[in-house]
Amino acid sequence: MDRPVKIRQVDACHVISMTRVVSIDELDPFMDEAFKALERFAPGDPALGKDSPFVFYHDGLTADHDGTVEVCQPIQGSIDDSVLPEDVTVRTVEAHREAWVTVTKAELEYPDIDEIYDDFEAWLEEAGMVRNGAPREVYWANWDTTGMEEPVCDVCFPIA
Secondary structure, eight states, X not given: OOSOOEEEEEOOEEEEEEEEEEOHHHHHHHHHHHHHHHHHHOOSOGGGOOOOOEEEEOSOOBTTBOEEEEXXXXXXXXXXXXXXXXXXXXXXXXXXXXXXXXXXXXXXXXXXXXXXXXXXXXHHHHTTOOBOXXXXXXXXXXXXXXXXXXXXXXXXXXXX
């Protein structure tokens, strides 16, 4: 791995989320749709600070295989799920330990992102760490104003 891998403890959080089985070609439109929809339902004032949205890749998503993708927006407090559309759910993401690397906007482009995931998996194996859940990408930068060569998110693997 040609970049530093860091380890952190992540607290449990409540999220609203949208999940869909998508192809590589459907991924970006789905993420755009989901981020916008979830932002409308996320309670609270963004100026007070809120956790970054993230995307789980529950099973492999490749050019040859559609995958289950879950877009999550952390929320503070509770939300009345009766006001949410059928495709938006409320759930708790459990506390966990994760290994993570920071990537640029350009590196998230397919197929480049596959190499990062493959290198990361190899690093975990060499380090004797066991992945114990779906990988996720945490988007903490403003996508619209971030340049292609600037860091935009963390690729994270939960570890035992």
